Ligand SMILES: Nc1ncnc2c1ncn2[C@@H]1O[C@H](COP(=O)(O)OP(=O)(O)OP(=O)(O)O)[C@@H](O)[C@H]1O
């Protein structure tokens with residue numbers, strides 16, 4: 342789950358403080374697929390970064406997957422992202438020098454070695470995750486040889502490797518054609534049904550249509 | 565925080581992605597490591613060879629009569645038994661062994677039995693003979709084998725260990741004599757000589773007796789160009805040939821500890837004698853030259869390692885600048901800034917380690933080539949060592965560790981830059 346209370350965030354523009362988030366309250370329960378829409382520059386990505394424990398300079402209260410982000414150190418935030426949060430980006434953000442399978446393995450590779458943490462087991466789990474997004478036979482391909490839709494499904498498999506409680510997606514269908522976008526949306530709906538808290542930033546109606554709730558980010562507040 | 569295996573996996577993936585750049589930087593580290601290992605191995609090898617060439621025992625003080633002796637006036641200066649007794653009684657002296665040069669000429673005009681070869685006809689060699697205290701060479705001969713022999717038995721002799729080298733590489737080829745097969749024991753070889761005969765016209769004694777010299781052992785403690793026989797034998801021959809009781813030519817004083825040597829030398833000088841520093845001074849000078857030269861070369865090699873580290877720093881910081889997005893993605897997936905730092909450090913360390921390992925191998929190969937060339941070009945050089953290089957295990961470890969540490973040092977800056985990548989800013 343995600344729980345934000347009174348989240349405020351400013352950026353410095355020289356000597357000027359530019360407020361972007363002016364008191365955001367947000368709850369995403371397990372099993373919900375919440376869509377956030379809003380004009381460009383309204384702070385949607387900024388909000389995702391706060392909820393994803395990537396940004397620590399904000400005011401207010403944020404609890405993600407049962408962990409309060411206030412006062413959390415770098416290592417603890419990294420561990421929370423690794424264990425409980427999955428990210429999907431508009432630009433896919435696959436590592437170009439790794440194969441699709443190796444990209445999916447990354448969260449497992451980054452996890453502190455423990456039981457079930459061996460590279461061989463991570464590889465096996467990555468194969469399962471690729472299977473789940475329908476790319477079981479493309480693991481060896483480098484990202485450059487995959488279509489946009491395939492790349493985004495690889496990115497989704499990577500986000501799911503650690504079975505996160507929270508999935509954050511920033512314009513996941515922005516670079517995809519209609520049918521590829523539909524595949525990705527269908528996977529989001531399935532994940533939410535499995536109990537994941539899914540928060541999607543989008544300006545596409547086909548995404549917001551699939552959402553359980555749609556929130557508008559305007560003037561730094563959600564409505 | 566990621567585990568060490570994960571860090572290595574990621575560093576390996578980054579290096580594989582830029583194989584050529586990694587290879588170029590590893591080659592730079594390899595050159596530095598090879599130079600470091602090769603120069604140090606050369607210094608160690610040449611140092612060891614020099615010690616063999618000048619086997620100066622750090623505890624020996626060679627006391628000789630003063631050239632212009634005040635002692636003569638003061639009642640000292642003559643190396644007789646009394647002087648030997650006083651030297652032996654000096655504080656810090658463990659033993660004192662006199663040497664008495666033989667005043668009767670001895671010559672050889674046939675080859676030693678068993679060594680064969682063509683002895684140039686008419687060649688007669690004058691042999692310088694010196695009597696030494698058997699205790700001086702007791703570690704180099706079989707017990708009891710070095711004593712004045714009964715009539716008819718051969719005279720036991722001890723030769724300088726280095727003389728064998730000189731014979732083998734210089735005398736034997738020049739005189740068409742057989743070389744000594746390596747490793748063969750010369751002990752027991754006998755040389756027919758004529759006692760009383762001199763190659764200098766008119767210098768022979770009235771009485772010339774055939775005798776045999778029998779090699780009892782090799783020692784670093786006897787003079788290089790003299791044949792050492794028991795002191796008692798020299799005394800006997802002096803009596804038989806009516807020679808007066810000559811003074812000793814030299815007394816070797818053994819210090820209890822190397823630290824006692826300066827005080828012993830000073831005491832001997834106060835007694836009116838001189839101290840022959842020749843061999844030891846040469847040994848120390850050569851050792852110093854080897855050390856200084858090695859030191860300079862090692863500095864050069866360390867500078868090469870530092871240059872390699874700079875190249876690695878340069879390459880890694882360019883690589884980090886080009887990978888900002890990837891590093892931000894890794895952070896989104898659960899890498900802490902410390903993990904990102906360790907990944908870049910591991911890349912540097914891997915480059916340095918690979919270069920160091922390759923460099924140590926290259927150094928060994930170059931040393932083998934150098935030794936092969938030396939064996940061909942310097943075949944007849946006396947004291948040429950089997951190898952001019954010594955590779956103790958610590959040297960190979962050092963050759964790997966120095967470039968690896970240099971590379972890690974070079975990676976510190978790029979690693980810190982990588983850890984400063986802000987994922988929120990980079991990924992929006
Ligand atoms: N690192 C930063 N430093 C300064 N200003 C920033 C930074 N990141 C974002 N901003 C500003 O904050 C505002 C919100 O940015 P954000 O990326 O969250 O918008 P967005 O809603 O995701 O827009 P888009 O739909 O175009 O992606 C913008 O005005 C942007 O210029």
Ligand SMILES: [Mg+2]
Nearest residue numbers: 385386511992
């Ligand atoms: Mg955005």
